[in-house]
Amino acid sequence: MAIPPPPGPEQPQGSYPPPHAQGPYPQLPYRTWGQGYSPYNRPAPVNGLAIAALVLGILCFLPAVGLVLGIVALRQIKKRGERGTGLAVGGMVMSSLGLVLIVLGSLGGFWADFQEGFRDAAAGASGVTFSVDEGECFDAPDGSLEGYAYDVDRVPCTGRHDAEVFANFTMQQESYPGEDRINDIADTKCYALQDRYAMDTWAVPDDVDVYYFTPTRQSWRVGDREITCMFGNMDEKRSLTGSLRNDATTLDADQLAYLEAARVLNTAMDTAPEEYVEDDLPGHRKWADRVSDALTEQAELLRGHTFEPGAAKPVAALVDDIEAARKEWAKAAGARDADAFQRHYDKGAELIDPHRTVTARKALGLDTTPPEYLGGGGDGVGGGDGDDAEV
Known part of the structure; x- marks a missing residue:
């Protein structure tokens, strides 16, 4: 409802129309505005x-x-x-x-929670939570991928950037599970998902690691459940250049077939027991059995794909080594003692040494330098008789 403005000095409230608006009516004098003083209208005091x-x-x-x-x-x-x-x-x-x-x-602590919840609601209403899609690259406002982030600057992956997103997934918990639990989930799943986006792990630089955005207690209250997995440089002063993506969207059929078969073995190798074989022979025997099955599947996948002539021979040689390695790992799975296990393990591991895959990788146009964690370095040429295998 609009409130009319107060009367001006030229027209006191309650006055008659001014002379120029009176028309044919006779002019009348203005009435004065004021309140006469009387002891009888004195207001009552305020308590x-x-x-x-x-x-x-x-x-x-x-x-x-x-x-x-x-x-x-x-x-x-x-x-x-x-x-x-x-x-x-x-x-x-x-x-x-x-x-x-x-x-x-x-x-x-209701009052503290009330204040925090009010700030969270305001933050959610103003769009503090954000999402970055798989395949997008961005720069962090302060250049760091650690701490808290309220937004990022998306940039083309072809140039320099702080991070590249390789996966997003949503947490299913209804109540906030706590920062430590969220970080455990993010750490486990992001590392498991990285080779679906960067299938050729050899092509990921050694100074690149996995980082992630996780919901905070505050953003959880406004519906944030998403974890974003990304690649970033371990040195905050350095950045990434170009995309690390190599999957079905960027690889040719031969490269894709080779890397999918390699992932089967890599997954089994990653399940090795943490204890020494002397301390957990049953656990190592089960692991050797998983590796033996993975080698069987890997050989079947490689033999089932028709490679281009330039890569067919190196891949066939690799399959021969894989099948020989499978026999040693199967014997390790049935070893009666730690010494027997170690003998067959050593023979099987030698046949799938990562350096032995260089020839096939080169023929397929893949990276030929093993990562440092696999004993990489130099020109990628290692021991063996020139045959190839993948770990």
Whole structure:
């Protein structure tokens, strides 16, 4: 509802129309505006306790006292005919709210949660949570992939960038599981998903590692459940250049067939027991059995694909080594003691040494330098008789 402006000095409120608007009517003098003084219209005083109750209620200081003062003020106003009923009631209401918040806060930190929740709701309404899609690259505002992030600057992957997203997944928990639990989930799943995006792990530089965005307690409250997995340089002063993506969208049929077969073996190799074979022979035997099965599957996948003539011979030689290695790993799986296991393990591991895959990789146009964690370095040429295998 609009409120009309106050009367100006030229036209006091309640005056007759000005002379130029009177038309044929005779001109009349203006009426003066004012209030005559009379001892009979002196206003009643405002109750002092009502004022005090309102002040204590607004400041939320000693709310119990403010509530009591408001009650006493209402009695005095009624008895003495004073003004201030609205002040007393307002002070009582605000003091009562203060008391409720203090009681709830003493029971479980309600006030702190209330304030935090209010900030979170405001943050969610203003779009603090954000998402970066698989295959996108970005720069972090402060150049760091650690700490908290409220937004990122998306940039083309062809140039320099701080990170490249290789996977997103949504957590299914209803209640916030805690920062440590979320980080455990992100760490496990992001590392498991990286070779679906960068299938040729040899092509990932040694100074690149896996990072991730995770929901915070605050963003969880506004519906954030997404974990974003990304590649980034371990040195904050350095960045990435070009995309690390090599999957079905970028590889040819021969490269894809080779790397899919290699992943089968890599997955089995990654399940090795943490204990020494002397301390856990049964666990190592089960692991050797998994590796033997993976080698069988890997050989079948490679033999089932028709490679181009330039890669067919190196891949066939690789398959021969894989089948020979499978026999040794099968014997390790049936070893009666740690010494027997170690003998067959050594022979089987030699046949799938990563350096033996260089010839096939070169023929397929894949990276030929093993990563440092596989003993890489130099020109990628290692021991063996020139046959190839993949780990």
